[in-house]
Amino acid sequence: MTGFWIPHLTDDGSFTFFSEEFGETFHSQLGAKQEAFLKFAAATNLAEQAKRDQIRLLDVCYGLGYNTAAALETIWAMNPYCRVEVYGLELDESVPKAAVEPPLIDSWSATVRGVLRSLASDHQCEMPYLSATLLIGDARQTIQQLQGFRADAIFFDPFSPRRCPQLWTVEFFQAVAGCLAASGKLATYSRSASVRAALRAAGLQIGTIPLNGDGAHLPHEWSQGTVAGFEAQALTPLSIMEQEHLQTRAAIPYHDPTLTDSAEAILERHQLQQQQAHCESTSSWRRRWGIR
Numbered sequence: 098m099t100g101f102w103i104p105h106l107t108d109d110g111s112f113t114f115f116s117e118e119f120g121e122t123f124h125s126q127l128g129a130k131q132e133a134f135l136k137f138a139a140a141t142n143l144a145e146q147a148k149r150d151q152i153r154l155l156d157v158c159y160g161l162g163y164n165t166a167a168a169l170e171t172i173w174a175m176n177p178y179c180r181v182e183v184y185g186l187e188l189d190e191s192v193p194k195a196a197v198e199p200p201l202i203d204s205w206s207a208t209v210r211g212v213l214r215s216l217a218s219d220h221q222c223e224m225p226y227l228s229a230t231l232l233i234g235d236a237r238q239t240i241q242q243l244q245g246f247r248a249d250a251i252f253f254d255p256f257s258p259r260r261c262p263q264l265w266t267v268e269f270f271q272a273v274a275g276c277l278a279a280s281g282k283l284a285t286y287s288r289s290a291s292v293r294a295a296l297r298a299a300g301l302q303i304g305t306i307p308l309n310g311d312g313a314h315l316p317h318e319w320s321q322g323t324v325a326g327f328e329a330q331a332l333t334p335l336s337i338m339e340q341e342h343l344q345t346r347a348a349i350p351y352h353d354p355t356l357t358d359s360a361e362a363i364l365e366r367h368q369l370q371q372q373q374a375h376c377e378s379t380s381s382w383r384r385r386w387g388i389r
């Protein structure tokens with residue numbers, strides 16, 4: 098953990114951080130805030146869900162808190178009296194602390210700025226329409242504290258599977274699925290076949306987050322991510338191309354039977370399983386669909 102974070106500007110004018118440990122930025126260069134609103138709040142239909150009296154949220158990999166912040170802005174813009182219960186899971190408490198400094202925090206409403214500050218300093222925030230708790234530690238362990246909690250929306254936002262495989266395994270998704278309400282939705286930016294296969298193996302149905310219709314995407318950008326839930330009819334079906342991706346070697350999921358393995362051990366196990374698999378190679382699937 099560095100505990101020292103330098104703001105990095107993204108294309109929508111919002112800031113993110115870069116992690117030396119994981120070798121990645123915390124958000125897409127296209128826009129950190131935009132990602133929080135589109136791939137998490139919109140993908141889980143929060144504006145629609147906010148018509149109810151109460152919403153429960155689980156923010157896996159809370160980081161700078163953008164997904165929680167975008168969710169609260171979306172819900173309370175629709176219904177200021179909607180009561181929200183939210184749990185955030187985060188390994189490194191220095192991240193939310195650094196994220197409440199200007200200029201990062203400036204773009205949120207005064208109410209949401211107050212929530213982010215309380216969570217960063219006290220890991221807790223109680224208000225008339227909010228109960229929020231930040232659990233600090235490895236999410237594979239802290240999630241065990243959420244027995245009985247059922248979220249209407251789960252934001253699933255770890256670093257990429259290659260950099261942080263321990264949070265994309267079948268076993269961790271089983272634990273996460275145990276925290277999802279029967280009609281709830283889990284959203285993630287990942288469209289990777291191994292992630293989608295792991296979600297399925299954990300008992301969830303999967304759908305795609307369609308590209309926005311501006312046509313300005315490259316051939317390899319076939320989706321903006323994945324939404325999962327127990328009810329298939331509430332999801333946007335995968336295209337034929339995405340379904341065929343799940344028949345390739347790329348769809349071998351990561352495993353972590355005891356939820357304690359290192360990233361290296363999980364990657365090594367995964368590589369072995371891929372070598373032994375008899376399915377179509379991902380390069381031949383790419384050629385077939387003209388993906389570079």
Ligand SMILES: C[S@@+](CC[C@H](N)C(=O)[O-])C[C@H]1O[C@@H](n2cnc3c(N)ncnc32)[C@H](O)[C@@H]1O
Binds near residue numbers: 123235261263
């Ligand atoms: C891509 S960033 C999340 C961005 C965040 N959702 C936001 O809006 O700012 C991934 C986060 O996962 C955290 N993390 C890494 N390993 C973790 C683990 N095992 N358990 C919980 N959090 C973890 C990192 O500290 C980082 O804050």
